[in-house]
Amino acid sequence: xxxxxxxxxxxxxxxxxxxxxxxxxxxxxxxxxxxxxxxxxxxxxxxxxxxxxxxxxxxxxxxxxxxxxxxxxxxxxxxxxxxxx
Amino acid sequence: xxxxxxxxxxxxxxxxxxxxxxxxxxxxxxxxxxxxxxxxxxxxxxxxxxxxxxxxxxxxxxxxxxxxxxxxxxxxxxxxxxxxxxxxxxxxxxxxxxxxxxxxxxxxxxxxxxxxxxxxxxxxxxxxxxxxxxxxxxxxxxxxxxxxxxxxxxxxxxxxxxxxxxxxxxxxxxxxxxxxxxxxxxxxxxxxxxxxxxxxxxxxxxxxxxxxxxxxxxxxxxxxxxxxxxxxxxxxxxxxxxxxxxxxxxxxxxxxxxxxxxxxxxxxxxxxxxxxxxxxxxxxxxxxxxxxxxxxxxxxxxxxxxxx
Ligand SMILES: Cc1cc2nc3c(=O)[nH]c(=O)nc-3n(C[C@H](O)[C@H](O)[C@H](O)COP(=O)(O)OP(=O)(O)OC[C@H]3O[C@@H](n4cnc5c(N)ncnc54)[C@H](O)[C@@H]3O)c2cc1C
Numbered sequence: 001x002x003x004x005x006x007x008x009x010x011x012x013x014x015x016x017x018x019x020x021x022x023x024x025x026x027x028x029x030x031x032x033x034x035x036x037x038x039x040x041x042x043x044x045x046x047x048x049x050x051x052x053x054x055x056x057x058x059x060x061x062x063x064x065x066x067x068x069x070x071x072x073x074x075x076x077x078x079x080x081x082x083x084x085x
Numbered sequence: 086x087x088x089x090x091x092x093x094x095x096x097x098x099x100x101x102x103x104x105x106x107x108x109x110x111x112x113x114x115x116x117x118x119x120x121x122x123x124x125x126x127x128x129x130x131x132x133x134x135x136x137x138x139x140x141x142x143x144x145x146x147x148x149x150x151x152x153x154x155x156x157x158x159x160x161x162x163x164x165x166x167x168x169x170x171x172x173x174x175x176x177x178x179x180x181x182x183x184x185x186x187x188x189x190x191x192x193x194x195x196x197x198x199x200x201x202x203x204x205x206x207x208x209x210x211x212x213x214x215x216x217x218x219x220x221x222x223x224x225x226x227x228x229x230x231x232x233x234x235x236x237x238x239x240x241x242x243x244x245x246x247x248x249x250x251x252x253x254x255x256x257x258x259x260x261x262x263x264x265x266x267x268x269x270x271x272x273x274x275x276x277x278x279x280x281x282x283x284x285x286x287x288x289x290x291x292x293x294x295x296x297x298x299x300x301x302x303x304x305x306x307x308x309x310x311x312x313x314x315x316x317x318x319x320x321x322x323x324x325x326x327x328x329x330x331x332x333x334x335x336x337x338x339x340x341x342x343x344x345x346x347x348x349x350x351x352x353x354x355x356x357x358x359x360x361x362x363x364x365x366x367x368x369x370x371x372x373x374x375x376x377x378x379x380x381x382x383x384x385x386x387x388x389x390x391x392x393x
Contacts, residue, residue: 017165017168018165019170020154020161020165020171037156037157037161039162041162041166042165045112045166048112048113048114051114052114
């Protein structure tokens with residue numbers, strides 16, 4: 001899995017849980033919550049979809065790694081790889 | 086044989102609160118069941134029809150209406166969390182509302198989903214109060230109404246710091262308390278702010294079809310997410326063992342189990358090993374073995390063992 005593919009997965013999840021957000025200009029190095037309306041409940045939804053759709057567990061202590069698309073890719077790509085994806 | 090089912094979560098009551106909680110829990114992969122005593126969902130938000138004419142009970146207007154695309158207000162958050170597309174409700178904003186006081190309704194304030202209308206009404210009917218009213222609105226807009234450590238304060242007392250006409254005060258409190266007060270003649274200020282925003286700064290709307298549509302959408306979401314429900318199935322008692330609710334006694338005397346730990350067991354008979362986290366001695370474990378044959382026939386046994 002490439003980091004770009006991983007970012008795409010995260011963006012697809014956000015598009016599912018926040019269909020009212022425009023995701024065309026999301027900057028990968030800027031915190032997601034600074035670019036759109038995402039509250040802590042929405043982050044829980046991202047974590048839940050990662051588990052349901054991809055079997056990836058993100059423990060609460062690691063939520064901080066989901067701050068931006070870049071940090072998501074950094075943190076999640078090895079997890080996808082560990083699952084052979 | 087014990088035929089009880091077990092659930093991660095049991096919700097008592099299929100009112101809107103129960104349905105919404107059920108949708109979220111089911112989203113999070115919990116096995117959830119709503120037990121409802123009545124034969125219809127909705128609770129106080131319900132409906133009936135007499136000779137072909139449809140009536141709604143409870144919800145006649147939905148508060149917190151904002152134009153599509155408005156960010157950061159409760160309506161958008163709620164729809165998002167329940168995964169409801171705004172178009173599914175097809176909300177129609179109100180035309181206008183009126184607060185009328187006096188024996189013949191002599192003094193009245195009209196308000197719409199455009200806050201400027203109420204502001205102009207106050208300026209016209211209570212010219213001496215308009216500056217205080219505007220200051221109150223500034224305070225309401227900037228107040229953190231969901232803060233968990235705010236000191237509770239009387240809304241009447243705060244409002245009186247800005248307004249000194251008791252008639253205007255009562256007229257503003259009337260719809261706000263009607264929708265959201267648990268105390269007579271007063272309410273907590275944070276609650277006042279939530280309701281003031283919901284009614285005056287945001288607004289009212291409803292689906293043309295009314296509460297029926299809202300309930301239909303909620304039920305469909307609950308079902309899609311995998312939730313179960315049992316109608317005409319009241320809960321008589323919640324039984325708890327060692328401080329945890331773990332069993333429900335239903336109105337008909339039968340019992341339902343709740344899982345009392347997060348450990349689920351899906352055993353492959355060939356390799357039937359149990360990998361539980363360490364459980365304290367004395368913990369009760371509910372066991373159920375369900376055998377499904379290739380024809381789909383099932384049989385099961387269940388019992389309780391105590392960790393030695
Ligand atoms: C006349 C009226 C007008 C209203 N107008 C509006 C309005 O315009 N807009 C608005 O937003 N709100 C309005 N409300 C308020 C709104 O109806 C309630 O706030 C809302 O219904 C509360 O939902 P709930 O799910 O918390 O509880 P409820 O709707 O009370 O649901 C509780 C459910 O639990 C079930 N139950 C109770 N005990 C048991 C048991 N032991 N076992 C199994 N099931 C059980 C009940 O049968 C019921 O279905 C109005 C209320 C009334 C009465």
